[in-house]
Amino acid sequence: MRVLIIGAGLGGLTLLHGLRRAGIDARVFERSAHQARQPASYGIHLNADGLHALHACLPDENWKMIDAAGIPVPMIIRFHDPHRGVLATIDKRFPADTTDPVTKRRAVSRGKLHEALLHNTHTDVGVEPLVHWDKKFTHYELHTGGVRAYFADGSHTDGDILVGADGSNSLVRHQRLPGLQRQDLGIVNIAGRVPLAGAVAAALPADLTDGGINNVVPARNGWMFLSTWPTGDPDNTDVSNGAAEYVVWAWAGSRDSYPDGVEKLDGTHLKRLVSERVQDWTTPLRTMVDATDATTITTVPLRTMPQLSEWAPSRVTLLGDAIHNMTPMAGIGANTALRDAEHLCHALTTAVDPVGAIGVYETAMRHAANQALALSTRNATNAALAGPTNRTMFRTLLRASAAIPALRRKVFGPSI
Numbered sequence: 230m231r232v233l234i235i236g237a238g239l240g241g242l243t244l245l246h247g248l249r250r251a252g253i254d255a256r257v258f259e260r261s262a263h264q265a266r267q268p269a270s271y272g273i274h275l276n277a278d279g280l281h282a283l284h285a286c287l288p289d290e291n292w293k294m295i296d297a298a299g300i301p302v303p304m305i306i307r308f309h310d311p312h313r314g315v316l317a318t319i320d321k322r323f324p325a326d327t328t329d330p331v332t333k334r335r336a337v338s339r340g341k342l343h344e345a346l347l348h349n350t351h352t353d354v355g356v357e358p359l360v361h362w363d364k365k366f367t368h369y370e371l372h373t374g375g376v377r378a379y380f381a382d383g384s385h386t387d388g389d390i391l392v393g394a395d396g397s398n399s400l401v402r403h404q405r406l407p408g409l410q411r412q413d414l415g416i417v418n419i420a421g422r423v424p425l426a427g428a429v430a431a432a433l434p435a436d437l438t439d440g441g442i443n444n445v446v447p448a449r450n451g452w453m454f455l456s457t458w459p460t461g462d463p464d465n466t467d468v469s470n471g472a473a474e475y476v477v478w479a480w481a482g483s484r485d486s487y488p489d490g491v492e493k494l495d496g497t498h499l500k501r502l503v504s505e506r507v508q509d510w511t512t513p514l515r516t517m518v519d520a521t522d523a524t525t526i527t528t529v530p531l532r533t534m535p536q537l538s539e540w541a542p543s544r545v546t547l548l549g550d551a552i553h554n555m556t557p558m559a560g561i562g563a564n565t566a567l568r569d570a571e572h573l574c575h576a577l578t579t580a581v582d583p584v585g586a587i588g589v590y591e592t593a594m595r596h597a598a599n600q601a602l603a604l605s606t607r608n609a610t611n612a613a614l615a616g617p618t619n620r621t622m623f624r625t626l627l628r629a630s631a632a633i634p635a636l637r638r639k640v641f642g643p644s645i
């Protein structure tokens with residue numbers, strides 16, 4: 230069996246390793262040039278699902294690179310008042326999480342993760358590469374017993390299965406499931422990055438910089454999210470300034486809470502918009518926004534796939550953002566892409582019939598994806614679109630759940 234994977238992102242490369250480990254012939258086709266700079270981005274928080282998938286699919290050497298690059302971070306979600314009272318702390322650590330060397334939650338730079346995934350994908354001269362660079366997929370054709378993928382340079386290649394791991398604007402999805410479109414949620418995040426050094430390191434208390442997920446919930450509109458990641462991305466050196474870690478913050482608001490055309494504003498204007506919104510907040514948070522280099526500040530319009538309904542399996546399937554792109558507000562997009570890769574790999578290596586295997590994978594993937602899509606959309610709309618009454622109720626619920634463990638378990642789940 231030969232598997233064609235479109236996209237050398239997190240999910241596509243993980244699948245490549247998993248299939249090769251199981252003795253299945255697989256090749257990746259990536260539109261970018263090999264040494265193309267990765268877009269500067271947030272780091273990734275790898276949770277138990279993502280880590281389990283990487284450990285299961287990657288060769289030992291690659292796994293060790295991730296193990297070395299990831300900083301262990303607590304699975305703690307905090308909700309703060311802008312004046313620094315903690316409204317609630319949700320400690321999702323299980324006893325197993327703190328001792329299991331594989332699934333212990335980590336923060337890792339996207340560049341280091343990508344580097345580890347690309348390790349060992351080079352082949353000797355004269356041997357077909359595992360990753361074909363500069364190969365922009367355009368479309369595919371199904372024929373008896375196989376699939377042919379076409380590329381923008383006029384070339385094509387044949388395989389038994391085609392996997393679209395080509396991210397949120399997937400051309401494989403456009404052809405495979407043409408009716409499935411991302412929805413705009415009417416929410417725009419304004420996000421910035423600042424090195425955890427100097428005045429910022431001095432101002433921010435430990436619970437805002439330990440790698441836990443921090444939410445600042447004002448009494449009125451808006452919401453701020455912040456967390457820390459290790460530096461180490463070659464593309465982020467401009468903002469890391471020699472610091473070992475940096476803080477990413479994001480202000481979430483409805484699009485109509487900003488001036489018209491907010492997505493076209495430059496970093497200086499965006500910084501002013503956020504500074505105005507936090508002007509009466511506690512000093513550490515204001516210091517963090519003030520110290521952020523405006524060139525790192527950008528808008529992130531939030532889009533999401535709708536809930537996925539059933540379709541009949543074929544030789545063409547999808548994973549990760551290509552099928553269930555979600556908002557970043559649950560921090561699980563990468564982890565679900567990695568988990569898809571592991572599950573698809575398992576299905577393809579255990580079933581006799583490839584289309585049957587894809588059917589098994591897709592049924593489980595849709596179920597898990599729909600839960601993740603619902604969670605990420607709910608987090609985004611609660612953060613940015615809740616009216617004053619809902620916000621008051623939410624803050625009251627947070628305070629009450631902080632004081633009453635049974636209520637906390639009921640609201641946030643039994644694992645707390």
Ligand SMILES: Cc1cc2nc3c(=O)[nH]c(=O)nc-3n(C[C@H](O)[C@H](O)[C@H](O)COP(=O)(O)OP(=O)(O)OC[C@H]3O[C@@H](n4cnc5c(N)ncnc54)[C@H](O)[C@@H]3O)c2cc1C
Binds near residue numbers: 258
């Ligand atoms: C601002 C932001 C912050 C995020 N933070 C987090 C986080 O903290 N934790 C988390 O879990 N997730 C996070 N995510 C989500 C996460 O980055 C994605 O869910 C994840 O990268 C998806 O992996 P993937 O393999 O599906 O796609 P990608 O990693 O996007 O890879 C897709 C690949 O396909 C290639 N490609 C696209 N089109 C073609 C084509 N036509 N032909 C050939 N190749 C093509 C692309 O160049 C790319 O290499 C964040 C996302 C955003 C936008």
